[in-house]
Amino acid sequence: MTNEFEIAAGRAAPVGATFDGDGVNFAVFSEHAHRMTLCLFDDQGEKEVARIDLPERDGDVWHGYVPGLRPGQLYGYRAHGPYQPAEGHRFNPNKLLIDPYAKRLTGHPDWSDALMGYDVASKRGDLSFDTRDSAPCMPKSVVVDPAFSWGEGVSPDRAIADTVIYEAHVKGMTMRHPDAAPQGTFLGLSSEPMLDHLVKLGITAIELLPSQAFLNDRFLVEKGLTNYWGYQTLGFFAPDPRYLHEGDIAEFQAMVARFHAAGIEVLMDVVYNHTCEGSELGPTLAFRGLDNRSYYRLAEDPRFYINDTGTGNTLNVDHPMVLRMVMDSLRYWAEIMHVDGFRFDLCSTLGRTDAGFDRGAAFFDAIRQDPTLARTKLIAEPWDIGPGGYQLGAFPPPFLEWNDRFRDGIRRFWRGDPGMTPDLADRLTGSALQFDHSGRPATASVNFIAAHDGFTLRDVVSYNEKHNEANGEENADGHSENFSDNMGEEGETGDEAVNAARARRRRNMMATLLLAQGTPMILAGDEVGHTQGGNNNAYCQDNETSWIDWESADDAFLQFTRRLIAFRKKHPVLRQKLFLHSRERALDGKEDLFWRRADGDPMREDDWNDPELKLLCVELRTASGTPPYAALEYALFAVFNAGPEADVVVPGTPEGQKWCVHLDTAEPNREPAKIESGTLSVAADSVVLLVLETPE
Template sequence: MLMRQPSANLQFTYQPPFGATLQEKGVQFSVFSRSATEMRLLLYNKVTDREPADVIEFDRETDRWGDVWSLSVQGLEAGQLYHFQASGPWAPEQGHRFDSAARLIDPYAQALAGTFQKSDDGVVRPPKCVVIDDTFDWDGDRHIRHELSDSVIYEMHVRGFTKSRTAKIKCPGTYLGVIEKIPYLQELGVTAVELMPVNEFPIRDIYGNKMSRPNYWGYDPMAFFSPHRGYAYDSKPGAQVNEFKQMVKALHSAGIEVILDVVFNHTCEGNELGPTLSFKGLENSVYYILSEGQHFTNYSGCGNTINGNHPVVREMIFHCLRHWVHNYHIDGFRFDLASILSRDRTGNLVPNPPMVELIAEDPLLADTKIIAEAWDAAGAYQVGSFGNHRWAEWNGRYRDDVRGFWRGDGGTLGSLATRLAGSSDLYEHAGRPPFCSINFITSHDGFTMNDLVSYKEKHNIANGEDNRDGDNHNISDNYGVEGPTRKKGVATIRTRQIKNMLSTLLLSQGVPMIVSGDEIRRTQKGNNNAYCQDNDISWFDWRLVEKNSDMLRFTQSLIQFRRNQPSVRRRVFLTGQPVDGRKIPDVSWFAPDGSPLNWGQNDLAMVAYIASPGRVDDPEGLGRDLVLMFNSTGDDRTHVLPEVGRGMKWNLFLDTAADSPDDIYPDLDGPMPPSNRVVDMPCHSLKVFVSHLVNI
């Protein structure tokens, strides 16, 4: 009798068709190259070996199948170190850059070991590829499948999160270190971590020297299928695979999803002056977009551009995404400079690009979240028009408009209201819901939230580029003093502004993304491009958890409120009309005096009334209405509680101008508004009142 095994005990693994595949008695090695005339497999005994212990020639007659070179080597096992080596034409004018001496990283390598070795003979010796046994006890772990509309995303750097001595943990700066700090993430309340690049990138330069400016952020990919070896606690080749899986499993056990920041727009091989490490030496004109047959296009701003809409490269990207989803249980991806995926093989932007559509429709990725950084370094800006409803986007318009409003820029009231309501101007026309907007005010790229209110200008001297790097358009302010200050008045306004922006972010329709450390006022000392700062400038300072516990409590309470209240995370756009069986509009806008808001007025104060849609998980349909009072002017004002809420009972939820603990009431039991319904609004402040439960 056939017995059905419980699905919870089954683990779906995905085996890409190329790379190194373990077999019963050996390893199968497969690599694509259309133009190579010879292919060799270099085998090493130790990570420190400069020369291979064995060189195996692929037989052109028996080991080549179409454009795929494939052979099986008996007696090898997991942990084996290897490179490929290819001979072929050196004809840059035709796009060919074969170098028969180059040691090549397998594009499908599942792990790398070691680092670039010093060279005295002109031969670049990159990290070695590792044959991996993908076996792992997931203990029934599956994708969590949080609804995107219910998500709160936390962007963080694996190393930077725990590398500081202040973390006081056993495994600082590693995947295992993240596990040690999971209780903090749980207490904060986020539903997902978005990890800055964790696929392989160079630790040292190509000649084995310590980099003068290390790529700390990791946006310099070298092997797309491999977890970064620099974040492993164990130095054994391939240990990063197991430790990364342990981290994902532990985060899932805590109810936290894992989203990867992936960089399918360029590689670390650079332009024609860069090294031959992998793709260049296997099929340069396929993997990269070239101009005039030989020059590397630079839509990425990093020297080259991946040819993402070539069928071979498209297939590699799909295999890579599936590999991370099914072999590492990754819950989603954020695509760096995703507009490059909208460019054809000549670099032109095309409507309905096949790569973008196929990612959205791929059945093996159906459980994942897909998020685009919908622009590139060559001028493409597709926020609001990238892909279909499956694609969410980093909403750069949200960032700029919210910053501008709270800085006090004139004419930003309407923009603030649009962003608060879910950016319907960007998404509704395309039939995309509010949660396609990933709302953020800060990201890894730019000022931290603390620095956004502490510096008018960038201070990037430590980067070694004479302060030329980094964006000059920060929409920031210092409120009277550049950098740290003991002036109480300046410090008060700065604290208030951070609370204003965090509150706006977490009370807006769409999906909020918080940058690691903003909740405790982490500073980069005015550096808005800390890509090379693998030090205290970038690392999470755990002393701030206690020092700025009031801001942490404020953020935790906001996240808790958001996760409990469907009013601020709707799946359809607000209409301004009565819905959900109620007689009042789902959203109403008022001037401070309670009259209908005149959008043409040049003011920076208003009142928003958001009606509850009811709790979708509560059979009684209970929810709360919200009144948000904004005053971004430099003057104290008064606002009137709208007539539409008369007869209901209200309590103060938050007041960004108040000192802790009176700045937020997690139990929604703050003071009631004055009996005359007139509320004092200090300058640069936000107040939110919540109604008692509403039965709809």
């Protein structure tokens, strides 16, 4: 090892490794370190060629400038300071540390006891000190120049009201697609066959499961499994290396550019509530070794961590420099990588203060005032496992929120659970009880029937019980209450009647999702009938359990879903920002929302309180100043029937207009047909949708 490299003072900002054309400025935060050493490696990352102490410290940012270094240089840090776990300090200069601001990593850690800051064989546990060098087991940070030629491409910048989200896994989308190449990568996800599928489907935004660099947990590796979902972040600025075909971050930028050219926005599922270092018994990879006491929220006994996330640690976004890192990361993805929005995993954690959850917490205030981030789409997962962690509806504008009550309520209604009709009405109108406050729009509710965590839509109608044995936890993991219904037989079956009933139930739930006020989200693969064999916690299944089987696609359901999305886009009454409350409209002073019984009479309190009521009719009526309904009454009438066949009285029509049936889940191939006002026969377990039209 030599120290022939020159180093100058450099500057404290920006944090990270910044190439300026002549050399690289290195800046890293640590409040409690005594010394910070920059380690440089050869091109293979195998030989440490230099150790250079950063010469300057401005506040708590250590920095130095090395002339002559170029993009592609491999590096890491060793932080010197007290190893006093009982005081919250876990410095160990024997451990090579990833730069938290690294924009590219060479790979993933190779599991070894040397990654631990303590001696795993010692009876003193994490109070002991390990002297082995972890560098041979560690990925290296890479200096990059993130400049990219975006050309004239711009973000589609779609209104929230016009958004249809598609939650997808980079690898799961492409590994079994015969024409998507290279498979399992950002480039494969944005290949022409994938874009063609998504454009024809009609989605407007793809939400990627975690794509920032993440860790394969040791307990999974030892069982021959892997962290497939990616909710264990290793680096908040680096795309995960496994999704890069040739290791260049420009591949991510190229993916975004391709999606934008196709009119599709890119949203990222991001995990800022914790890191992959786990509890006090976890590895020392970056944050713990740089400044454990600053990066993490520690318990009253600072040897241990507050664990509101269930992962062993909680990131301390109350600390200004940790909050700055999160904000810098978000701005990097938005400004440099051109990402259009973010879904925040366990977002309640980001709003926690010493007094509990606070919708005015520093994180929310910072992101709302930021001129870049305030323009992006922001989606909260409104819960964590800590005390008071369930906060559905409590987030400040402009956040949208995942609405698990929509998921559960719609599943239960179509399963036939008693007393669910009032809940259906609330879900159809944007879950106003949760969201109609503080000036929030109806679009604040992100509605979904299925997501990565849980059953797929096909499995919701195929399994009564979870089947997670392949996860190696004796089927003890995953939710036990799925509100699912196997329709008479558990799992796959050759019974045509059961399969027909399942197909209709899937159509009913997809129709309910896309006819409801709010922002719809579809799980990738649901549109083609993907099954995980009843596994409702496939976080470790990087195989055909989770990879979408495109060759076995349910083409009929795909066509049905396409029609539904197209219908939603055509009819703005289904995607309004204002909540519908059976109140007068500004345009013509008439009511816009009517709840009706099958006999045509308005719903009464006794009807709403009837636990056996399984049929609900709703009329949405408005005046529109836009074609094709300018100066005409414009109305939709929908029937949601989870009970037996019924005759439904159709509302009267203005002179010169008639109702036209556009959707009938009992007859999915039915062509639109005009009917006279009167009585309509609605099949059991079905959705029927009518549009008020003017005959030609």
